Amino acid sequence: MVEKRSFEIARETLKQLTARKLVPTPANYQSVYNEIAGIPSVQPFPADFLRDLSQSLPLKTPGQQKQKGLLDYAIDRLSWDGVKSALVGYGAFAPVVASDAATSPLTSSSAASAEPPPANPPALTAEFFAQIARLIEYAQPALGTDDERFVEQTGLLLQAMRKPDADAFTLKTMLVNYSHRLSFAAEDQAEIRKGLLKLLHLVFTNIGELSLDEQWLKGQMDALMSVSTPPLSLRRLDELERLLADVIFKQKDAKYKALEAQDEMRRMLAAFIERLAQMTQSTGTFQSKLEESARLIEQAKSIADIAPVLKEVVGTTRNMAQESQLSREQLGAMQERAKQTEAELAKLHKELDRVSLQARHDALTGALNRKGLDEALNREISTMRRNESVLSVALLDIDNFKKLNDTLGHATGDVALTHLAAVAKECMRPQDTLARYGGEEFVILLPDTPLDKGIEAMTRLQRELTKRFFLSGTEKVLITFSAGVAQVVAQEEPADAIRRADQAMYLAKRAGKNRVLGA
Numbered sequence: 001m002v003e004k005r006s007f008e009i010a011r012e013t014l015k016q017l018t019a020r021k022l023v024p025t026p027a028n029y030q031s032v033y034n035e036i037a038g039i040p041s042v043q044p045f046p047a048d049f050l051r052d053l054s055q056s057l058p059l060k061t062p063g064q065q066k067q068k069g070l071l072d073y074a075i076d077r078l079s080w081d082g083v084k085s086a087l088v089g090y091g092a093f094a095p096v097v098a099s100d101a102a103t104s105p106l107t108s109s110s111a112a113s114a115e116p117p118p119a120n121p122p123a124l125t126a127e128f129f130a131q132i133a134r135l136i137e138y139a140q141p142a143l144g145t146d147d148e149r150f151v152e153q154t155g156l157l158l159q160a161m162r163k164p165d166a167d168a169f170t171l172k173t174m175l176v177n178y179s180h181r182l183s184f185a186a187e188d189q190a191e192i193r194k195g196l197l198k199l200l201h202l203v204f205t206n207i208g209e210l211s212l213d214e215q216w217l218k219g220q221m222d223a224l225m226s227v228s229t230p231p232l233s234l235r236r237l238d239e240l241e242r243l244l245a246d247v248i249f250k251q252k253d254a255k256y257k258a259l260e261a262q263d264e265m266r267r268m269l270a271a272f273i274e275r276l277a278q279m280t281q282s283t284g285t286f287q288s289k290l291e292e293s294a295r296l297i298e299q300a301k302s303i304a305d306i307a308p309v310l311k312e313v314v315g316t317t318r319n320m321a322q323e324s325q326l327s328r329e330q331l332g333a334m335q336e337r338a339k340q341t342e343a344e345l346a347k348l349h350k351e352l353d354r355v356s357l358q359a360r361h362d363a364l365t366g367a368l369n370r371k372g373l374d375e376a377l378n379r380e381i382s383t384m385r386r387n388e389s390v391l392s393v394a395l396l397d398i399d400n401f402k403k404l405n406d407t408l409g410h411a412t413g414d415v416a417l418t419h420l421a422a423v424a425k426e427c428m429r430p431q432d433t434l435a436r437y438g439g440e441e442f443v444i445l446l447p448d449t450p451l452d453k454g455i456e457a458m459t460r461l462q463r464e465l466t467k468r469f470f471l472s473g474t475e476k477v478l479i480t481f482s483a484g485v486a487q488v489v490a491q492e493e494p495a496d497a498i499r500r501a502d503q504a505m506y507l508a509k510r511a512g513k514n515r516v517l518g519a
Contacts (some may be wrong), residue, residue, distance in 0.1 A: 001279070001339050009036050009037050012036050013029060013033045013036055013123065016032050016036070017029065017032060020032075025471060027317055030421065037493075043077040045080070047075055047076075047078065047328075048088060049072075049352045050075045050083060051072075051075055053072050054068060054072055054075065057071075057090065058271065063089075064090055067086050067087075067089040067090035068086075068090065070082070070085070070086040070089065071083060071086035071087065071090065073086075074086055077133060087468060088318070098470075102202060111269035126164050126166065129161040129162070129166055129171060130161065130162060131159045132175075133157075133161040133162055136151060136154065136158060137158065137159065139416075140154065142189065143182075143185045143189055144185075144189060147185060147188075149181075150181050150182075151177060152183050153177070153181055154178070157174050157175070157178050157352040158173075160174060194297050196417075198430075209390040233438050292437060293312060293316075293388070300481050322444055360372030360375070362435075362436040364414055364418060364436075365417055365420075365421035365436050366418075366421065367434045367436045367437070367442065368433065368434065368435035370435075370437065370438065371436065372435060373433075373435035373437065373443055376433045376495070377393070377445060377494040377498075378494060380433070380445050380447050381488060381494060383447065384447065384488060389447065389448050390447075390448060390449060390450050390487060391446065391447050391459075391487070391488045391489075392443065392445075392446040392447070392449045392450065392451055392453070392454030392485055392486065392487045392488070393443065393444075393446070393454075393485070393486050393487075393488060393497045393498055393501050394443065394446060394454055394483055394484070394485045394501060394516075395437065395441060395443050395445040395457050395484050395498060395501040395502050395504075395505045395507070396420075396424075396441065396442045396443075396444065396458070396481045396482070396483045397440060397481060397482055397483070397505055397509070398416060398417070398420060398440040398441075398479055398480075398481050399479070399480045399481055399482055399509075399513040399514060400513075401413065401416070401439075401440040403415060404477075404479070408472050408475075408477070412469060412472045412477065415470055415472070415477075416440075416470070416477065416479050417436075419435070419468070419470045419479065420442065420465070420479060420481065421434060421442070423461070423464055423465055423468055424444065424461060425456075426443065426464075427460060427461050427464055428444065431447050431448070432444060432445060432446055433445040434449070437498075443498065443501075444457075450487060451486070451487040451518050451519075452518075453483050453489065454485040454518075455516050455518050456515075458483045458485060458516040459516050462480065462481065462483075462514065462516065463478060464478060465478075465481070466478065466480070480513065481514070481516040482507060482508040482509045482513050482514060482516075483504075483505055483515075483516045483517075484500070484501040484502060484503065484504025484505030484506070484507070484516075484517055484519055485501060485504065485506060485516060485517070485518050485519065486498075486504065486517070486518070486519035487518075487519075501519055503519060504517045504518060505517070506518040
């Protein structure tokens with residue numbers, strides 16, 4: 001057989017394209033040319049299609065990530081062997097669900113007859129979009145409903161994402177547009193929150209400025225300012241509400257007592273003025289009678305005429321003296337009542353100062369006191385039982401505190417307490433609660449924290465304290481603590497949980513101090 005030359009093959013190829021009525025595309029020309037020339041027909045390498053396929057592969061394990069890199073490398077070099085090797089390796093790292101193992105495309109003998117894959121990649125299922133829709137719905141209350149256009153856009157997106165045949169590319173475009181609008185809405189809400197908090201602080205500041213002489217109220221305002229400082233949480237807002245209720249109650253009580261004292265002083269002043277008027281009137285009457293008596297004496301002709309006049313003068317003088325004595329006694333009683341009222345007001349302010357200091361916070365460290373701790377612990381345990389979550393309680397005791405007081409003085413001991421409280425607050429999460437249990441002991445409530453994580457948290461606090469010194473004069477002072485941690489069990493009383501933590505703390509002391517043990 002005479003081998004055809006290339007130009008002859010080309011001419012014959014054009015004739016066959018015309019005879020077969022094929023579109024003269026490069027692919028058709030190549031196919032007919034190979035057929036006439038007896039060259040095996042090889043399909044062109046689908047690089048673009050394979051790159052799209054590579055981009056849609058889920059990357060859940062390091063092995064899958066490595067195989068995808070090898071696949072991209074093989075595609076770039078148009079290597080079918082490399083593509084095959086990479087895909088086989090990728091399949092080996094794909095997780096297999098036990099219930100689906102028998103029908104998995106990798107193990108089924110009927111894999112060749114399996115249905116074609118869905119239009120969307122496996123990760124972009126209807127269930128996946130429905131989950132995103134639920135996530136958007138959950139976030140809506142925090143974004144408000146003031147922006148009607150944003151609310152409408154949210155509704156359209158949720159409706160589109162819940163369609164069973166939703167197109168992934170359409171949803172992607174909608175999500176991109178929605179995310180831009182969402183960023184603006186989130187920024188607006190953040191600014192609104194910041195503005196409201198600023199107004200709240202301004203109200204607290206003004207209340208404090210209006211009552212400069214009320215030290216108890218100033219202390220409460222300082223506590224309110226501290227609690228309302230970001231980061232905020234529902235627990236801190238709850239504490240803020242209780243503190244504000246205390247302030248309002250005490251302010252109303254003090255105002256009532258002050259108004260009552262003012263009314264009493266007003267009544268006494270009115271009585272005093274009335275008595276002065278009566279004394280003035282009596283003095284005027286007495287003066288008139290004396291002048292009349294003097295005139296009668298001047299006109300008298302004999303002793304007999306003078307006697308009645310003298311008797312009248314003596315009687316008037318006696319009455320005047322009695323009235324003066326009565327007025328003196330009444331004014332003295334008023335003065336005594338005024339002193340008593342002043343003493344009662346002073347006692348009221350002193351009691352308010354005492355109650356303010358003992359309300360819920362420790363005056364020295366700013367942590368909760370025993371009363372505040374009891375309320376917080378009861379609240380956390382109720383939340384734990386309601387949500388079926390976990391709660392740990394840590395009890396801390398400063399090591400060698402008595403020696404510190406004896407060596408450096410009680411003032412330095414107070415600084416040590418405030419130092420520990422300050423460092424603990426910096427290390428704590430917003431949902432954690434710090435309380436001064438008594439003396440040099442502190443309790444930290446750790447919600448949603450199991451025992452092992454509670455021990456780790458106290459250990460981190462110990463490490464942080466070793467980095468932080470405070471000065472007593474020119475001397476650097478390092479404090480350490482021993483701690484016990486107990487995880488509250490179901491139906492356990494709060495006092496029992498603290499007692500277990502206390503026992504673990506004493507074991508830590510006996511084990512060498514500066515340790516944390518679990519109960």
